[in-house]
Amino acid sequence: MTGCRLLVALAIAVSGTLISPPPANADGSGDCDQFGVCQVHDRGPSRPPAPPKDGEPDEAKIPACSSFRQGVVALPGMTPSDLRAAGVKDNWIRTKCRHAGEVMYVWVEPKGAAEQIARSLLAEMQLEPITMGMTPFGFDPVALVGLPVWMWVEQPTRTTWGPATIRAGRISLTAKVTSVRWDMGDGTKVDCRLGTRWVYGDGANPSPTCGHTYFDQGTYTIRATSHWVARWSGYGRTGEIAMNLSTSRKLPVGELQVIRIR
Numbered sequence: 001m002t003g004c005r006l007l008v009a010l011a012i013a014v015s016g017t018l019i020s021p022p023p024a025n026a027d028g029s030g031d032c033d034q035f036g037v038c039q040v041h042d043r044g045p046s047r048p049p050a051p052p053k054d055g056e057p058d059e060a061k062i063p064a065c066s067s068f069r070q071g072v073v074a075l076p077g078m079t080p081s082d083l084r085a086a087g088v089k090d091n092w093i094r095t096k097c098r099h100a101g102e103v104m105y106v107w108v109e110p111k112g113a114a115e116q117i118a119r120s121l122l123a124e125m126q127l128e129p130i131t132m133g134m135t136p137f138g139f140d141p142v143a144l145v146g147l148p149v150w151m152w153v154e155q156p157t158r159t160t161w162g163p164a165t166i167r168a169g170r171i172s173l174t175a176k177v178t179s180v181r182w183d184m185g186d187g188t189k190v191d192c193r194l195g196t197r198w199v200y201g202d203g204a205n206p207s208p209t210c211g212h213t214y215f216d217q218g219t220y221t222i223r224a225t226s227h228w229v230a231r232w233s234g235y236g237r238t239g240e241i242a243m244n245l246s247t248s249r250k251l252p253v254g255e256l257q258v259i260r261i262r
Contacts, residue, residue: 061119061122061123061243062096062097062098062103062119062120062123063097063098063116063119063120064097064098064099065097065098065099065104065106066099067097067116068097068106068108068113068116069108069112069113070108070109070112071106071107071108071113072086072087072088072092072106072107072108073104073105073106073107074094074104074105074106074107083107088107089109091109091110092107092108092109092110093107093108093110093117093169094106094107095108095113095116095117095120095121096120096123097116097120110169110170110171110234110235111235111236111237114171114232114234114235114236114237114239115232115237115239115241117168117169117171117234118171118173118230118232118234118239118241119241121166121168121171121173121232122166122173122175122230122241122243124166125159125164125166125175126159127159127160127162127164127175127228127243127245128159128160128245129160129224129226129245129246129247130153130154130156130160130161130177130180130224130226130245130247131153131154131155131160131247132151132153132154132222132224132247132249133150133151133152133153133154133195133197134149134150134151134152134222134249134251135148135149135150135198136149141251141252142252142253142254143214143251143252143253143254144253144254144255144256145214145215145216145217145253145254145255145256146213146214146215147204147213148204148205148206148207148211148212148213149184149207149211149212149213149214149251150195150196150197150198150202150207150210150211151182151190151192151195151207151210151211151212151222151224152192152194152195152196152197152198152207152209152210153180153194153195154197156194160177160226161176161177161194161226162174162175162176162177162228163175163176164176169234170234170235171232171233171234171235172232172233172234173230173231173232174230174231174232175228175229175230175231175241175243176228176229177226177227177228178227178228178229179191179192179193179226179227180192180193180195180210180224180225180226180227181224181225181227182210182212182222182223182224183222183223183224183225184212184214184220184222185220185221185222185223185251186214186216186218186220188212190210190211190212192209192210193209193210194209195207195209195210196208196209196210214253216253217253217254217255218252218253219250219251219252219253220250220251220252220253221248221249221250221251222248222249222250222251223246223247223248224246224247224248225244225245225246226244226245226246227242227243227244228242228243228244228245229241229242229243230242230243
């Protein structure tokens, strides 16, 4: 009953992985402890999270505890008996939520919290911004006024481009990039897909799919924002979740001077 009072005092709405042994797993694997709490792995064992680039930290993508309704916060030390006494049913599941900057676990009836559970699964996938491919190549590259710049997604992967799929319980979610917006730093924005990688035979030709030409000297901050769409279904519901991830780099643009000697 102490746990129940604490839950009421917290006044947080919440969600979650089954009390009885659940069918929850991901495409690769899933591990459940004695309380039926499953750790979801996306296509294989979990890996340490990569340092975020300019994208939003993974913890910030986890839904707020206040977005869950009629849930029970899983306080440290609570046993299955404590959870049942607090109102958790056998078909409820446990998932992550955020409160005051902390990641917590909550138990909820899954059908009523399907979208929040899907958002938690999306955060588990650790999706990343694209790796920017651009001309000119090399260390400390300098572009030239009037010479086309090519942009593309360098070595797209499951976590930078998709599709990436994860499943837990009866929720299935697939995420992929639908477009990349390149903010070129001079007021121009270019919407692209994968783009086309420049090769030496392309010379000074403009990109056929994703490019830009600068007309003034300067140093420009270029930001590439990948627009993700995650489609999910489960517990009789379906939906879409949109998410943007960004990365940036600076590009100096100079002007080629031609000197004639007589």
